[in-house]
Amino acid sequence: MKDYYDKNLPSIKKDVNTPILIIGGGLAGLMCAYNFMKNNIDFILVDSKKLASGVSANTTAQITYAHTNLYDDIIKKHGKEKVNRYLESQIEGFNIMQNIIKEETIDCDYKEESTIIGAYLQKNIKILDNLQNTLNKYNLSKVTNANNIIFNKKDIEIENQFIINPIKYMMGIIDILIDNNCKLYENSKVTKINKNNNNYEVIINNKYKINTNKIIMTCHYPIINPDNLYFTKIFQSKSYAVAFKSKLKLDANYLSLDEPYYYFRTYDDNTLIIGGSDHYTGINNDINKCYDDLISKIYRIDKDAKIVSKWFTEDCMPIDSLPYVGVYSNNHKNIILVTGFQKWGFTNSHIAAKNVTNMLFNKIYDDLYKTHRYTLFRDLKSTFRMIAHSIDGLILSKLFIKKEDLNNIKIGSGKVIRSNNKNILVYRESKDKYVFLKNKCTHLGCSLIWNDVDKVWESKCHGSIFDKYGKVIYGPAINDLEELF
Numbered sequence: 001m002k003d004y005y006d007k008n009l010p011s012i013k014k015d016v017n018t019p020i021l022i023i024g025g026g027l028a029g030l031m032c033a034y035n036f037m038k039n040n041i042d043f044i045l046v047d048s049k050k051l052a053s054g055v056s057a058n059t060t061a062q063i064t065y066a067h068t069n070l071y072d073d074i075i076k077k078h079g080k081e082k083v084n085r086y087l088e089s090q091i092e093g094f095n096i097m098q099n100i101i102k103e104e105t106i107d108c109d110y111k112e113e114s115t116i117i118g119a120y121l122q123k124n125i126k127i128l129d130n131l132q133n134t135l136n137k138y139n140l141s142k143v144t145n146a147n148n149i150i151f152n153k154k155d156i157e158i159e160n161q162f163i164i165n166p167i168k169y170m171m172g173i174i175d176i177l178i179d180n181n182c183k184l185y186e187n188s189k190v191t192k193i194n195k196n197n198n199n200y201e202v203i204i205n206n207k208y209k210i211n212t213n214k215i216i217m218t219c220h221y222p223i224i225n226p227d228n229l230y231f232t233k234i235f236q237s238k239s240y241a242v243a244f245k246s247k248l249k250l251d252a253n254y255l256s257l258d259e260p261y262y263y264f265r266t267y268d269d270n271t272l273i274i275g276g277s278d279h280y281t282g283i284n285n286d287i288n289k290c291y292d293d294l295i296s297k298i299y300r301i302d303k304d305a306k307i308v309s310k311w312f313t314e315d316c317m318p319i320d321s322l323p324y325v326g327v328y329s330n331n332h333k334n335i336i337l338v339t340g341f342q343k344w345g346f347t348n349s350h351i352a353a354k355n356v357t358n359m360l361f362n363k364i365y366d367d368l369y370k371t372h373r374y375t376l377f378r379d380l381k382s383t384f385r386m387i388a389h390s391i392d393g394l395i396l397s398k399l400f401i402k403k404e405d406l407n408n409i410k411i412g413s414g415k416v417i418r419s420n421n422k423n424i425l426v427y428r429e430s431k432d433k434y435v436f437l438k439n440k441c442t443h444l445g446c447s448l449i450w451n452d453v454d455k456v457w458e459s460k461c462h463g464s465i466f467d468k469y470g471k472v473i474y475g476p477a478i479n480d481l482e483e484l485f
């Protein structure tokens, strides 16, 4: 967040009307706003926090259409025709973004570099082959003998990809929107959406109303449930990143297809970033190990490296491996959902914004990403894991019994404890000060676990994260946890 500068935008303070409301000012929402502005479409954009402060602020911002194992997944789940369409649209998203940076002269530390993707294990070399075959229909990759900092048996190089500073890019877009008098509001959380015939009354901060005909939902995880059963189709995956000072000079971004997935990217002359250790949210709570795995890889390539910062964030992963850009559900035809970028949000946000704009003008748009698609049997394993995971979270919140004494909680830590036949969340602030919260995620009622590295409560099901006092940090939950006493 080093390059974040506060725009001090207003929040919604009275009831208002707008033909179109964008919910969420991350990459997806901002790019929709930018396209609407360019097409003279009137809109309001609201964000529950500061603009550009969600997942998009924590991304590592490698802009490439070579989306690692996704090509293999899409071939398996949707066939070759769709994988080609996916690649074509990602190339288009890539080009749109490159043109915006150039035409709007956005100062975002743009740097062209190759992306080098490799694998060591035979099963992953097959995945790499599928990526290579798809890219090579358009002559986009070559096998390379990379200056291999990740030990692989096979590497392919995709030239002329690029990296940027994501905050600077989004700040550039926000400046353009402000200069063009777009209506942008921060600290304006959507707390309820009421449908009146074909219109919507959207409640902001439990108080003000925005009346609108159309909603563009770019708030990352869908916030109306159980419509279209998104909670069984999208999971959240957590990913970690560590920045370190190093004398090592990299000439490309390196991605490994071997598990656990990881990548190295350049940042500035002395700093590199390693990312990876991805896992489903709520499952693996050994956060230290996730960071340690990455750090051990750093020391393998440079024993004198100095760690400068580490962070995590999470992204929405559709189980059938295609993002969602389209009509929310049969009940909500005037809501367009944009989500499910699977850690490839840049090309996807740009192509999504173009498709959403075309939808508004009733023009042809790419229905590859339509929301009404049959996902259940595309990946049975993931579907059952998703449902089992949700049920597990729901059941645990009611049955799990664990006797813990308040005194056993370390100061500055949290624990789930049994009180009055219920599990409750307790955070110990100081020797005698505790915060007691209901062990029920405000999204769908799943139980929570304590993450002692980041000092947050995490939902076991759909990725919501709350701070130690129960305030929402990441959705899909909209409301804070209930304080008990």
Ligand SMILES: Cc1cc2nc3c(=O)[nH]c(=O)nc-3n(C[C@H](O)[C@H](O)[C@H](O)COP(=O)(O)OP(=O)(O)OC[C@H]3O[C@@H](n4cnc5c(N)ncnc54)[C@H](O)[C@@H]3O)c2cc1C
Pocket: 023, 024, 025, 026, 027, 028, 029, 046, 047, 048, 049, 050, 051, 052, 053, 054, 055, 056, 057, 058, 059, 060, 061, 062, 063, 064, 188, 189, 190, 191, 218, 219, 220, 223, 238, 239, 240, 241, 275, 312, 313, 314, 315, 338, 339, 341, 342, 343, 344, 345, 346, 347, 475, 478
């Ligand atoms: C570790 C990591 C590394 C990544 N690296 C790359 C990369 O190298 N290249 C790449 O292309 N992609 C990458 N991605 C993916 C990319 O960062 C994401 O796909 C993208 O940022 C998602 O953008 P978004 O706008 O959907 O979400 P967000 O940026 O989270 O924006 C959603 C916004 O909605 C707001 N909001 C939520 N609920 C409400 C509400 N109720 N009312 C009002 N506002 C609300 C939030 O405050 C937030 O600002 C990475 C992701 C991760 C996790």
